Amino acid sequence: MGVPVIIVDDDAAVLFLHEVMVRESNFADDIKSFSRAEPALTYLEAYDSECVIFLDINMPGMSGWDFLKRLDDSDLNDDIYVIVVSSSLNSLDRKIAKNYKHVVDFVEKPLNVDVCERLKKQNSLKHLFAGG
Amino acid sequence: MKRDERSIRVLLIEDNPGDALLVEEYLEEYILRPDLKHVERFQKAKPLITDGNENYDIILLDLTLPDISKEQLIENIKHLAVEYPVVILTGYSDLEFAVKSLSMGVSDYLVKDTISSLVLYKSVLYSIERHRFIRSLRESEKRYMDLFQLSPAPMWVYDPETNAILDVNEAAINHYGYSKEEFLGMTQSALCVKDSNEDAAEKIEALGSASDRTIQSHRKKNGTIINVEIINNYIYFKACKRVIVLATDVTEKLAHLEAIELQNKQLREIAWMQSHVVRAPVSRLMGIIDLMKTGELDMAEKEQMLDFIFSSAEELDEIIRDISAKSEEAFSDLNKEK
DSSP: OBEEEEEEOOHHHHHHHHHHHHHTTSSSSSSHHHESSSHHHHHHHHHOOSSEEEEEESSSSHHHHHHHHHHHHHHOOTTEEEEESSSOOHHHHHHHHHHHHEEEEESSSOOOOHHHHHHTTHHHHTTSOOOO | OOEEEEEEEEEEEOOOHHHHHHHHHHOOOOOEEEEEEEEESHHHHHHHHSSSSOOOOOEEEEEEEBBOOOOHHHHHHHHHHHOOOOEEEOOGHHHHHHHHHGGTTOOOEEEEEGGOHHHHHEEEEEHHHHHHHHHHHHHHHHHHHHHHHOSSSEEEOOOOOTTTTTOHOOOOOOOOOHHHHHHHHHHHHHEEEEOOOOOHHHHHHHTTTTTTTTTEEEEESSSSSEEEEEEEEEETTEEEEEEEEEEEEEEHHHHHHHHHHHHHHHHHHHHHHIIIHHHHHHHHHHHHHHHHHHHHOOHHHHHHHHHHHHHHHHHHHHHHHHHOOOHHHHHHHHHHOO
């Protein structure tokens, strides 16, 4: 059901929560979680096909912005959709996120079932759920 | 012919009554109302001139008077000529001396045997007008000197060729601590420790100053280094090209700017913490509560959630303490500055 999902967040509790929400909302069954951006990128480079990424911004080491920049610079599949999930209330972050081509949405933490349901109907993503 | 209708006040200092009469008659030919005061001795004329009560448009002065030598007369003329136009009356024998007197500020000389009414009239008018003109020039020069000397902002003048400081005003002496003599023995380059402080200039410019100013670092006599905003202008002083400098001390302004910048940085950090760091455990707590409400957690998972809640609360506590410390720091720094 749904599309493969990758969740990247350095906070173990958030990672657990997001997994639950994504699953409960029937957004996806196939979920890969990463607590660091580097291994997530390595995995993605090898995987290179249609998927949705829930990406945190403030992480030690490679930040969410660094991750997005690397993604834009690479020639990876266009069907990789990134949803930035940040605890930040700073409106500037929302504007910055729009500048990356893979980013389709920006949501505030915590992710819950309602947000996931809304994302399924989002313009850039709804085609992924058309069959379901 | 039509006579000049202006009233012209003339002081004639002449010991020869015949010459005096002649002068009076000549004057009346062209001037309707010559207001003539005649004295025969220089000592008699002196109080009239220095008193200030009497006011004359012109002084006609015989060069050979019985109560004063020519040399002494010249000394007196120097002062006299500042206040009044002076026309010398002389015979052929003293012609050379009369010519020399022109350099003392005398307006004109007339050789007695050649005086005619027209020549006298022309000399009187010409001398009065020229003196008036010179006087207004001198006043304007003084006004400009006052602008320089009495300016509340430190100013000085230097020679762009040698960098030698040629003149300095009171405000500069007071502000820098060097005496006038010390200033005049210095060069512009000795005063200036650092030619241009780009960093400071940018900050000042951001406050809305024009961009033709530079910021230099100067050393005061007591060794303190100050930052000054410099405006240079070229002036022609006694026909030489000079640089006039206006220096405004911006040391305090810059220090204040730096303090404000530091505080801004700290406030930005606090704002960043509010929006990123505080929000993280809060959003986690919200998520956990949401999850617990919807149920379907087994005992082990519930235990884990409680652990998450506890660690989130601890994290929040730590962050709030950190923010509070940072805020205190930001405000105490600014108070120190005051």
